[in-house]
Every structure is written in C-alpha cells, then in structure tokens.
Amino acid sequence: FSTAIKKSLRIGLIPGDGIGREVLPAAQDAILAVGSSIPKTEFISLDAGFECFTKHGEALPQETVQALKNECDGALFGAVSSPTRKVTGYSSPIVALRKQLDLYANIRPVVAIASPGERGSKVDLIVVRENTECLYVKQEQLITTSEGVKATATRVITKEASRRIGKMAFELALGRPRKHLTIIHKSNVLSVTDGLFRETIRGIPLSDKQYTEVTVAEQIVDSAVYRLFREPEIYDVLVAPNLYGDILSDAAAALVGSLGIVPSVNAGDKFVMGEPVHGSAPDIAGQKKANPLAAIRSAALMLRYMGYPDGADRIDNAVNEVLRRGEILTPDLGGTSTTEEVTNEVVKRI
Amino acid sequence: FSTAIKKSLRIGLIPGDGIGREVLPAAQDAILAVGSSIPKTEFISLDAGFECFTKHGEALPQETVQALKNECDGALFGAVSSPTRKVTGYSSPIVALRKQLDLYANIRPVVAIASPGERGSKVDLIVVRENTECLYVKQEQLITTSEGVKATATRVITKEASRRIGKMAFELALGRPRKHLTIIHKSNVLSVTDGLFRETIRGIPLSDKQYTEVTVAEQIVDSAVYRLFREPEIYDVLVAPNLYGDILSDAAAALVGSLGIVPSVNAGDKFVMGEPVHGSAPDIAGQKKANPLAAIRSAALMLRYMGYPDGADRIDNAVNEVLRRGEILTPDLGGTSTTEEVTNEVVKRI
Numbered sequence: 001f002s003t004a005i006k007k008s009l010r011i012g013l014i015p016g017d018g019i020g021r022e023v024l025p026a027a028q029d030a031i032l033a034v035g036s037s038i039p040k041t042e043f044i045s046l047d048a049g050f051e052c053f054t055k056h057g058e059a060l061p062q063e064t065v066q067a068l069k070n071e072c073d074g075a076l077f078g079a080v081s082s083p084t085r086k087v088t089g090y091s092s093p094i095v096a097l098r099k100q101l102d103l104y105a106n107i108r109p110v111v112a113i114a115s116p117g118e119r120g121s122k123v124d125l126i127v128v129r130e131n132t133e134c135l136y137v138k139q140e141q142l143i144t145t146s147e148g149v150k151a152t153a154t155r156v157i158t159k160e161a162s163r164r165i166g167k168m169a170f171e172l173a174l175g176r177p178r179k180h181l182t183i184i185h186k187s188n189v190l191s192v193t194d195g196l197f198r199e200t201i202r203g204i205p206l207s208d209k210q211y212t213e214v215t216v217a218e219q220i221v222d223s224a225v226y227r228l229f230r231e232p233e234i235y236d237v238l239v240a241p242n243l244y245g246d247i248l249s250d251a252a253a254a255l256v257g258s259l260g261i262v263p264s265v266n267a268g269d270k271f272v273m274g275e276p277v278h279g280s281a282p283d284i285a286g287q288k289k290a291n292p293l294a295a296i297r298s299a300a301l302m303l304r305y306m307g308y309p310d311g312a313d314r315i316d317n318a319v320n321e322v323l324r325r326g327e328i329l330t331p332d333l334g335g336t337s338t339t340e341e342v343t344n345e346v347v348k349r350i
Numbered sequence: 351f352s353t354a355i356k357k358s359l360r361i362g363l364i365p366g367d368g369i370g371r372e373v374l375p376a377a378q379d380a381i382l383a384v385g386s387s388i389p390k391t392e393f394i395s396l397d398a399g400f401e402c403f404t405k406h407g408e409a410l411p412q413e414t415v416q417a418l419k420n421e422c423d424g425a426l427f428g429a430v431s432s433p434t435r436k437v438t439g440y441s442s443p444i445v446a447l448r449k450q451l452d453l454y455a456n457i458r459p460v461v462a463i464a465s466p467g468e469r470g471s472k473v474d475l476i477v478v479r480e481n482t483e484c485l486y487v488k489q490e491q492l493i494t495t496s497e498g499v500k501a502t503a504t505r506v507i508t509k510e511a512s513r514r515i516g517k518m519a520f521e522l523a524l525g526r527p528r529k530h531l532t533i534i535h536k537s538n539v540l541s542v543t544d545g546l547f548r549e550t551i552r553g554i555p556l557s558d559k560q561y562t563e564v565t566v567a568e569q570i571v572d573s574a575v576y577r578l579f580r581e582p583e584i585y586d587v588l589v590a591p592n593l594y595g596d597i598l599s600d601a602a603a604a605l606v607g608s609l610g611i612v613p614s615v616n617a618g619d620k621f622v623m624g625e626p627v628h629g630s631a632p633d634i635a636g637q638k639k640a641n642p643l644a645a646i647r648s649a650a651l652m653l654r655y656m657g658y659p660d661g662a663d664r665i666d667n668a669v670n671e672v673l674r675r676g677e678i679l680t681p682d683l684g685g686t687s688t689t690e691e692v693t694n695e696v697v698k699r700i
C-alpha cells in the first residue's frame with residue numbers, strides 16, 4: 001500500500017481536540033527534521049473534532065474530507081474528545097474518516113524499547129485491526145414498546161472486509177522474523193459473524209500460497225487479553241475485528257509502559273493516516289505534559305507506508321535512542337520533561 | 351437475592367467438559383466439609399456441554415434445565431469446551447442456562463491474596479457483568495447478495511436489564527468500604543445502546559436514594575482495560591454490559607496471578623449458580639493439574655448468595671490460608687501439587 005514516490009508531499013494535519021493539538025506540532029517538527037530522506041513537504045491544517053462541532057455544528061466538515069482526498073498525499077490525526085453526556089448530532093470524526101477514506105486497516109505496532117518491567121519487555125507485536133465495520137457501522141435504534149425501552153446495534157462482518165484485513169495481516173507477518181499470526185474472535189458466542197471472520201482468514205493461505213509460510217493460531221478475545229498480560233511473548237501479528245482490536249491495542253499499550261508511545265496508521269490501498277493510539281486526555285491538556293512520542297512515531301509509520309522507509313527509520317531511531325537513554329521523558333514515563341523538550345531531544349537526533 | 355433458609359439443600363452439579371469435571375468434585379468436597387454451618391446437602395449430577403452434544407445431540411438437555419428449576423436450591427457449573435471449528439447445531443450451554451434461568455448478573459470478585467506481583471497486589475474489585483443480553487442474544491444472520499457475503503449480529507441493551515444490573519452493582523458497592531462504582535461502556539461509538547446503559551445506571555440514585563452514598567465514575571472500555579493494568583487500585587465495583595464484562599474479568603484475573611483462582615456466580619432474583627471464571631482448558635485436562643480453587647471459591651460465593659455467609663466464610667478462609675502459605679499450589683500458581691492435594695489442603699482447613 002505504498003504510494004508512488006513524489007517530487008513533493010502534502011500532509012494533512014488534523015489536530016482535533018485536547019493534547020491532539022499539542023502532539024501534532026511535534027510530529028510535524030520530526031517530519032521537517034528528516035530533510036533530504038523525503039521530498040519537500042508541505043502541511044495543510046484541517047479541522048475536525050468536538051470543538052469544531054461546538055463551533056461549526058459539524059465534527060467532520062466535508063472540506064476536511066475533500067482536502068484529504070484531493071490535495072493530500074498522507075495525513076496525521078491527533079485525537080478527539082468524546083462528550084461526557086449524550087450530545088445530539090455529534091458523532092466521532094475519526095470513525096467517520098476511517099470509513100469515508102476507506103482506511104480499512106488500523107495497524108498498531110507495540111514494542112518494548114526501554115525497560116518497561118518484566119512482562120512488558122517481552123512485547124513485540126502488531127495489532128492489525130479491521131477499521132470499517134463490526135459495531136463501528138453505527139447502525140443503532142431505540143425502540144419503545146409496551147414492554148419498555150430497547151436499544152439495538154448491528155454488528156457487521158463481511159467476507160470481503162475480513163479477507164482484505166486478513167491479507168494485510170498475512171503480508172505483515174510474512175515480513176517479520178517469526179511469521180506468526182493469531183486470529184482474535186469470539187466465535188464460541190458469535191458463531192456466524194466471528195465464524196465468518198475466522199474462516200475467511202483461515203482460508204487465505206489456500207488461495208494465496210505465498211502465505212503458507214505463516215503459522216496461524218487463534219484465540220478467543222477474553223482469553224487473548226488474559227494471555228497478552230501473562231505471556232505477551234506468544235504474540236507476533238494479531239488480526240482482530242474492529243472492537244476487539246480497539247481493546248487489545250490499549251491492553252498491549254499498558255504492558256509497554258504508556259499509551260503515550262504507541263503509534264498507529266489507518267491504512268487503505270491508496271492513503272495512510274497516522275494517529276497516536278492515545279486519546280485527547282482532557283485531564284492533562286494545556287499542561288505541556290503530553291508525550292509527543294506516539295504522534296512522532298505515527299508520523300514515521302505514515303512515512304513508512306507512504307514508501308519512505310529511510311525517513312521513517314531516521315525518526316524511529318531517534319525516538320528509540322531517547323527512550324533508551326531515559327533522561328528526557330514526559331511524566332507518563334516517569335520523567336519531568338515537557339512535550340517541547342522531548343520533541344527537541346528527538347529532533348536533535350534525527 | 352438470598353433465598354429462604356432451608357432444612358436441606360439440593361445443589362445441581364453440571365461439570366461440563368475438560369477440567370470442569372476435575373474441579374467440580376473439589377467444590378463438592380469443600381461444601382461437604384462445611385458441615386453444620388449449612389443444612390444437610392445433597393448433590394444432583396446434571397449433563398451439559400460439548401461432549402454431551404456429541405453423545406446426545408444437544409448441549410443443554412431440557413432435563414438439566416428442568417431439574418435446576420424444579421429440584422435444586424442452587425447449582426455449580428464447571429466449564430464447557432468450544433468446538434475449534436464450526437459445528438452445526440452446537441450452541442454454548444452456559445449462555446443458554448444464564449438466559450433460561452434468568453441469571454441476569456454475573457458477579458466476579460477479583461482479589462489479590464498471596465503476593466501476585468507489584469500491580470496485582472492492589473486488586474480488590476468486583477466485576478458485575480450483565481448476563482442476558484448485549485451480543486449474547488445470539489441473533490445472527492448470514493446474507494449472501496450479489497455484493498458478497500455479509501454476516502450480522504444484533505446487540506441488544508434494554509433499559510430494564512440495565513436497571514436491574516445497575517441496582518445489583520449499587521447494592522454491592524454499598525456493602526463495601528469504598529462504595530465506588532465505575533460504569534463501563536463505549537458510548538463514544540455506541541451512543542444509543544451504551545448510551546442507554548450508561549444513562550439508566552446514572553439515573554438509579556435519583557429514584558433509589560439509598561444509593562446516593564455511592565460515588566459513580568465511568569470509563570470507556572478500551573481505556574478501562576488500559577487503566578486496569580496500570581492502576582488497578584482505582585476500581586472497586588465495575589458494572590458492564592455482557593461482552594465488556596467478559597473481557598474485563600479475564601483481564602483482572604490475569605493481574606492476580608491466575609484464572610485458576612477467580613470465582614463467579616450467575617445470580618438471578620431467586621437462583622444462583624456458581625461458576626469458575628476459567629474455561630475447560632483442554633490442554634491440561636486429565637493431567638491432575640487443574641487448579642480447584644476457582645471452583646471451590648465459586649461454591650463459597652454460591653452459598654453466600656443463597657444466605658449462608660458462615661459456610662461461605664469457612665471455605666473462603668481456608669482457601670485464603672492455603673494461598674497465603676503458598677506451599678500446596680497447582681502449576682498455574684508456580685506450585686507442583688495436584689488438584690486433589692490442593693483440595694485436601696483446603697478441606698483440612700475448613
């Protein structure tokens with residue numbers, strides 16, 4: 001899914017809310033520091049999020065979607081706040097963006113670098129999360145009958161989406177030393193939907209022979225979380241329907257020390273959007289405490305999937321160096337440095 | 351939900367598959383050892399599970415359900431195996447039992463007793479899991495159209511079920527020193543279904559004034575799992591829709607060292623069924639390695655909710671003593687003892 005090499009790049013920046021606005025400038029600095037490893041880069045600021053909704057009445061303006069589609073070669077998304085009470089008309093812009101740009105894979109590598117404790121040190125995995133369906137199709141209804149109030153949501157799993165996310169996962173597994181894939185499901189309860197997910201992915205190596213090298217295991221989601229915590233070393237690449245992938249990637253992030261270092265990309269066949277796995281963290285917003293590393297790593301991951309591995313490596317190596325030294329870190333990692341100090345430390349080493 | 355004190359008790363035993371058959375006899379021994387703290391007790395063996403399905407064509411015979419309804423004062427369930435491939439006509443008997451007996455609450459206390467590591471030692475919580483709806487209603491469809499194969503599942507959340515599980519959770523919180531309740535949901539995506547769950551539970555103290563003493567917090571499920579790993583001490587009682595509760599209780603079990611020590615009860619207004627949180631563990635079945643403590647504790651929990659706290663305390667104290675000593679333990683806890691040796695050690699101390 002890497003795009004053709006270009007003369008110049010335009011990257012859309014959607015900071016969103018809260019610390020999203022504090023960490024995207026850090027990611028931008030990191031990209032600018034890469035210099036000649038990537039084409040000349042321009043940034044386009046785009047609006048979305050809860051504040052955007054309260055100001056303009058829409059959480060995801062169509063101009064943002066159009067700009068991403070027509071003018072950008074890649075994008076970075078910060079984070080958005082969720083209202084703490086039901087707000088009529090508001091709907092998460094990140095979920096909508098993933099769907100509207102058909103970014104069907106959410107790729108979340110979780111790797112221990114510095115010493116994050118006994119178990120965390122064994123974590124080296126990638127969560128490959130299906131990004132467009134499952135309960136995220138948002139088909140919900142509220143029905144009031146004489147028997148009471150009942151709400152329903154539809155969970156959708158298609159063979160097509162399971163197959164393309166499965167192929168993406170096999171592809172990633174093939175590129176790693178262990179070449180191991182674990183399919184996450186709950187087909188002991190959801191035999192039809194998760195049954196389809198599981199069987200479709202199991203079936204991929206039958207037609208795509210290059211994947212027969214990959215060993216395939218499977219786990220039921222509750223037990224997968226249990227084992228992730230107890231024996232993280234059993235995992236290499238995990239492929240999961242949308243909601244399980246959401247939960248599993250947060251669980252894996254907890255093991256390596258902080259959500260503040262875990263990057264992701266939302267990837268389609270033609271476009272990638274980097275996104276730190278953390279949220280908008282209203283509790284620490286505005287305090288210069290936000291860890292910029294997840295956003296910076298998301299920028300590297302974006303560049304990697306855009307076809308610029310050298311630029312990506314330069315950023316990743318700098319981040320790893322900063323983590324290994326462990327001197328300049330934000331409070332979530334036990335340090336006392338600010339977002340800007342950590343960013344400068346990374347930029348210096350790129 | 352405690353039933354009236356009886357002259358004699360009849361407890362249904364549904365061992366199920368795998369280690370379910372090895373741990374239920376241990377629970378039975380523990381109950382028998384309690385002696386005069388509970389009425390004279392008789393056990394009724396009942397069939398269910400995957401082996402039952404392969405032998406008799408049904409995973410949950412109606413005789414089992416009828417015996418539980420008409421002849422038993424309480425019950426203990428072992429574990430059932432899930433087929434590793436789709437088996438037509440098979441459907442999990444535990445899910446069906448919960449529904450047919452209207453055991454609407456799955457109560458899972460997770461407490462660190464022995465020293466299970468730095469973070470685990472701070473765990474003292476109860477997961478109160480809604481047990482009858484959510485994706486467990488099993489309304490699934492497979493649709494083949496010209497566009498491909500699509501599977502759907504319906505997730506159901508009713509106000510009524512949210513209210514009763516919420517009241518159960520408030521009730522439990524009220525009986526604990528911290529009196530703190532965390533509502534788990536994903537209403538940033540599922541605003542209608544999880545919105546209903548959240549708002550209904552938030553509303554309970556407005557009409558049931560005795561609950562205003564309980565402090566209420568809420569967390570989105572992915573971040574709840576993250577924080578459970580990072581700061582388990584923030585939790586006291588958690589209330590969750592069915593699937594999130596399933597995942598969260600496994601995650602909490604990982605923190606305290608082993609699923610092999612975590613008990614639960616499936617509770618309705620008139621009936622309780624104890625059930626260890628672990629599964630049938632086909633990998634260790636028949637090897638005398640299964641940890642009987644989760645089943646023994648489930649027996650204690652069952653007695654407690656049946657109205658026999660003294661009997662329950664005697665069992666719990668014996669289990670805690672064995673865990674504290676740490677000499678006679680099964681391999682999952684780092685020991686070398688057998689199921690029977692651990693059971694005898696507990697029985698000796700009851």
Ligand SMILES: CC(C)[C@H](C(=O)O)[C@@H](O)C(=O)O
Binds near residue numbers: 092094246538539
């Ligand atoms: C903010 C929320 C809608 C989102 C999700 O559930 O996908 C977030 O948790 C994530 O993981 O990116």
Ligand SMILES: CC(C)[C@H](C(=O)O)[C@@H](O)C(=O)O
Binds near residue numbers: 189222444596627
């Ligand atoms: C066996 C399975 C259907 C069950 C569930 O999902 O409820 C189990 O995981 C549990 O937690 O009791």
